[in-house]
Amino acid sequence: ITPYVFFLMKSxxxxxxxxxxxxxxxxxxxxxxxxxxxxIALPPLSEQLAIADFLDHETTRxxxxxxxxxxxxxxxxEKRTALISHAVTKGLNPKxxxxxxxxxxxxxxxxxxxxxxxxxxxxxxxxxxxxxxxxLTKGIKILSLPNVGIDGTLMLDDIPYxxxxxxxxxxxxxERGDLLFNWRNGSFKHLGKTAYFYLEGEYTHVSFLxxxxxxxxxxxxxxxQLLLNGFQNTGFFASSKAGVNNTFNQSELENxxxxxxxxxxxxxxAHYLEKELSQIDKLISKIAxxxxxxxxxxxxxxxxxxxxxxxxxxxxx
Numbered sequence: 137i138t139p140y141v142f143f144l145m146k147s148x149x150x151x152x153x154x155x156x157x158x159x160x161x162x163x164x165x166x167x168x169x170x171x172x173x174x175x176i177a178l179p180p181l182s183e184q185l186a187i188a189d190f191l192d193h194e195t196t197r198x199x200x201x202x203x204x205x206x207x208x209x210x211x212x213x214e215k216r217t218a219l220i221s222h223a224v225t226k227g228l229n230p231k232x233x234x235x236x237x238x239x240x241x242x243x244x245x246x247x248x249x250x251x252x253x254x255x256x257x258x259x260x261x262x263x264x265x266x267x268x269x270x271x272l273t274k275g276i277k278i279l280s281l282p283n284v285g286i287d288g289t290l291m292l293d294d295i296p297y298x299x300x301x302x303x304x305x306x307x308x309x310x311e312r313g314d315l316l317f318n319w320r321n322g323s324f325k326h327l328g329k330t331a332y333f334y335l336e337g338e339y340t341h342v343s344f345l346x347x348x349x350x351x352x353x354x355x356x357x358x359x360x361q362l363l364l365n366g367f368q369n370t371g372f373f374a375s376s377k378a379g380v381n382n383t384f385n386q387s388e389l390e391n392x393x394x395x396x397x398x399x400x401x402x403x404x405x406a407h408y409l410e411k412e413l414s415q416i417d418k419l420i421s422k423i424a425x426x427x428x429x430x431x432x433x434x435x436x437x438x439x440x441x442x443x444x445x446x447x448x449x450x451x452x453x
Contacts, residue, residue: 139188140179140442143195147439179444187441190448198434205427209420216416220366223405224359225395239393249397255390258360259349260317262386263341264298264308272297276309280342284318284331287417288365292335300340308340313357315348316341317364320383327382328373330364332357346386359402362409363394 179187227246234244237251245251254260264278275297283291300308310316314333321327321344330348333339341347350357367373373384397405440446 139192140184143188143191143438144442147435147442183448186448190446191438191441194437195434198430198437202427202430205423205430209423209427212416212420212423216413217366217369219412219416220362220409221370223409224363224366227397227401228405228408237395242393242395245395246397249395251393251395253390254392254394257350257355257394257396258315260386260390261307261347261349262343263345263347264300265343268296268298268342270296272299276300276305277337277339278342279310279316279331279333279339279345281318281321281326281344284316284329284345286326286329288329288331288361290331290333290335298340305338310335310339310341310347311349313350313352315357315361315364317346317348317389318344319346319385319389320344322382324371324374324382328364328368328384330361330368332361346389348389354399355396356399356402356406358406358410359397360394362406 178184225242225245227249229246233247235247237243237245239251242251268278268280276299277295278298279290279295283295285291310333312334316331316333318326318329321329348357348360350360374382376384376388396402437446441448
C-alpha cells in the first residue's frame with residue numbers, strides 16, 4: 137500500500153480533498169485529524185501495485201526529461217555569461233592587436249582600449265534613504281531593490297512613491313540612460329545587478345541602488361550595464377573583499393578598473409550583445425515554459441492514475 141499512498145499524496149486529488157476538509161483558522165497548518173479523516177480511493181492491492189509501478193516508470197521518465205532541459209538552461213546561461221565577458225573585455229574584432237591590461241584577472245585587451253577607474257568615466261550617487269511609506273498613492277515614483285531583476289531588467293509591477301521637495305529633485309531624479317547598481321543586498325547572488333533606466337516621467341531610487349550617470353557624448357551606458365552585469369554573473373562582486381558583507385559601495389565601485397573602448401565600439405558591443413542575448417533569453421524562456429508544462433503533466437498523470445482515470449492494466453499490457 138505504501139508506494140500507492142506515496143503517489144496519492146502527491147496528486148491534485150489529494151490536495152483538493154484537503155482543501156475541502158480543511159477549516160481555515162488563525163494558523164496556516166493542517167491538523168492530524170484532517171489527514172486521518174480524509175476519504176481516499178483504495179483499489180485492490182494488485183491494482184495499487186500496478187499503479188505504483190506505472191507511476192514510478194512515468195515520473196522517472198518525466199524527471200529525466202526535466203533534468204535534461206534544466207541542463208540545457210544551465211548551458212545557455214553559461215554561454216550568455218561567456219558571451220558578455222568576452223565582448224566587454226576583448227571586443228568584437230578577433231584580429232585587433234592586443235596589449236597587456238596590467239590587471240591580473242583581465243589579461244590582454246585590444247591595444248586601442250583604455251583601462252581606468254570607473255570614476256574617470258561616470259558620476260555616482262546614492263538615492264533616498266529611510267523606510268519607504270507604501271501607503272503613499274502619489275508623489276515621485278521610487279525604484280527599489282525588487283524593481284531590479286537579477287539579470288538587470290527593470291521590474292515595473294510594484295513601484296511605490298516618495299515625497300521629494302523641489303530642491304531635492306535636481307540631485308535625486310533619474311535621467312534616461314542612468315544605471316542603477318545594487319551595491320548592497322542580503323543575497324550575494326543579487327549583489328552588483330545593474331539596470332538601465334529608460335522610463336518617462338519623474339522617478340528616483342532608494343539608497344541601496346547607486347545611480348551611475350555618463351556623458352552620452354563620450355560613453356554608451358548600455359555597454360557599462362553589460363559590463364557590470366557580466367561581472368555580477370561571474371560572481372566578481374560577491375567574491376571581492378568588499379563583498380564579504382554583501383556590499384560593494386560607492387567608493388569600491390568608483391575605484392573599480394574598467395575597460396573603455398572608443399564610444400563607437402561601446403555602441404557596437406551593446407547592440408551586438410542585446411541582439412545575441414535576446415535570442416538566448418527567448419530560448420531559455422521557451423525551455424522554462426516546457427519544464428513548467430512537464431511539471432503540470434507529472435501532477436496530472438499522478439492524479440489520473442490514482443483516481444482510476446487511467447487503466448494501468450491496459451498500459452501495462
